[in-house]
Amino acid sequence: MRLRPEIVALPAYKQGKPAAADAFKLSSNENPFPPHPAVLAAIRDLDINRYPDASALAVRERLAARHGVTTDEVVVGAGSVSVLSQLISAAAGAGDEVVHAWRSFEAYPGLITVAGAVGVRVPLTEDARHDLPAMRDAITDRSRVLIICSPNNPTGTVVGAQEFAELMAAVPPSLLVVLDEAYAEFVRDSSAVDGAALLRRYPNLVVLRTFSKAYGLAGLRVGYGIGPVPILDAARSAAIPLSVTEAAQRAVLAALEVEDELLANVGVLAARCARVQEALREQGWAVPVSQGNFVWLPTGDGTSRIAEALGAAGLVVRAFPPEGIRVSIGEEESVATLLRICGEVVRTL
Ligand code: PMP
Numbered sequence: 561m562r563l564r565p566e567i568v569a570l571p572a573y574k575q576g577k578p579a580a581a582d583a584f585k586l587s588s589n590e591n592p593f594p595p596h597p598a599v600l601a602a603i604r605d606l607d608i609n610r611y612p613d614a615s616a617l618a619v620r621e622r623l624a625a626r627h628g629v630t631t632d633e634v635v636v637g638a639g640s641v642s643v644l645s646q647l648i649s650a651a652a653g654a655g656d657e658v659v660h661a662w663r664s665f666e667a668y669p670g671l672i673t674v675a676g677a678v679g680v681r682v683p684l685t686e687d688a689r690h691d692l693p694a695m696r697d698a699i700t701d702r703s704r705v706l707i708i709c710s711p712n713n714p715t716g717t718v719v720g721a722q723e724f725a726e727l728m729a730a731v732p733p734s735l736l737v738v739l740d741e742a743y744a745e746f747v748r749d750s751s752a753v754d755g756a757a758l759l760r761r762y763p764n765l766v767v768l769r770t771f772s773k774a775y776g777l778a779g780l781r782v783g784y785g786i787g788p789v790p791i792l793d794a795a796r797s798a799a800i801p802l803s804v805t806e807a808a809q810r811a812v813l814a815a816l817e818v819e820d821e822l823l824a825n826v827g828v829l830a831a832r833c834a835r836v837q838e839a840l841r842e843q844g845w846a847v848p849v850s851q852g853n854f855v856w857l858p859t860g861d862g863t864s865r866i867a868e869a870l871g872a873a874g875l876v877v878r879a880f881p882p883e884g885i886r887v888s889i890g891e892e893e894s895v896a897t898l899l900r901i902c903g904e905v906v907r908t909l
């Protein structure tokens with residue numbers, strides 16, 4: 561059997577260790593609030609002997625109305641990671657380049673390789689932000705896709721609206737720009753780029769959002785993209801048919817009905833995240849300004865040791881040795897432990 565060597569060499573997607581029953585799972589930027597009863601009610605009594613609506617029409621209609629676009633300007637996938645994969649496959653093939661920041665979302669390199677394309681990683685700035693001028697300079701005539709992640713996973717930093725506009729003015733309109741806004745609802749910085757305010761402004765921009773984070777539906781796998789119809793039609797063609805389940809579609813519709821309550825919880829988490837960052841900085845940590853539901857601890861060579869110390873205290877976190885540790889903002893009860901251990905170890909760095 562000849563398997564593609566670049567696929568065989570891909571590392572498995574790391575999810576972080578499963579949390580023990582009494583531990584806090586702060587390794588996947590999940591929403592710690594329990595599912596809303598209305599959402600749970602909506603996914604009861606499913607006809608699971610039937611296939612779902614392949615086009616997720618009801619969901620697209622709801623999202624289209626909300627964003628002031630047509631249903632064809634919305635594509636729904638099994639998580640926004642699926643929509644991203646479809647977009648990359650639609651635009652970049654063998655030998656084509658996909659430019660993205662690094663460190664950024666760890667799924668990017670794998671999706672690019674599966675498409676047969678080549679990833680071009682542009683290092684973050686010293687203060688853990690996207691380096692947009694360097695990203696622009698990395699674009700060649702082989703570049704097909706540019707991924708911008710704001711807030712950036714795992715550092716939480718946002719791209720400014722102004723610098724994003726300058727970037728869009730400088731890149732060729734034939735380059736597909738994907739703005740990955742998985743954490744958009746957590747952003748409180750009004751100078752940050754907001755994809756929802758840019759719809760229809762560019763013929764080459766697709767904005768990605770997800771129901772996994774703010775809406776707490778990570779386990780059902782549903783995300784979406786908004787952008788120009790020709791790009792989204794190509795992405796639809798690159799999809800695995802029927803991968804957005806009926807449960808996922810019903811849950812989204814129910815979640816949007818109780819959106820005010822869910823977004824109030826997001827407000828609680830955003831405030832908690834701001835408070836944790838402030839406390840960590842007071843302890844001496846150089847924590848980048850995070851607008852997501854997570855914080856980045858630049859632990860350098862101490863990364864594995866400190867992740868173990870947090871694990872021993874019952875906090876499962878995501879370590880990226882030798883750079884740092886990403887900690888999701890979870891239950892209020894986890895915050896005191898986080899700050900206690902961080903206060904102890906900051907002096908050992
Ligand atoms: N983009 C970013 C930046 C993420 O952090 C994640 C989830 N970790 C995703 C996309 C994927 O989210 P989902 O597929 O659950 O919608």
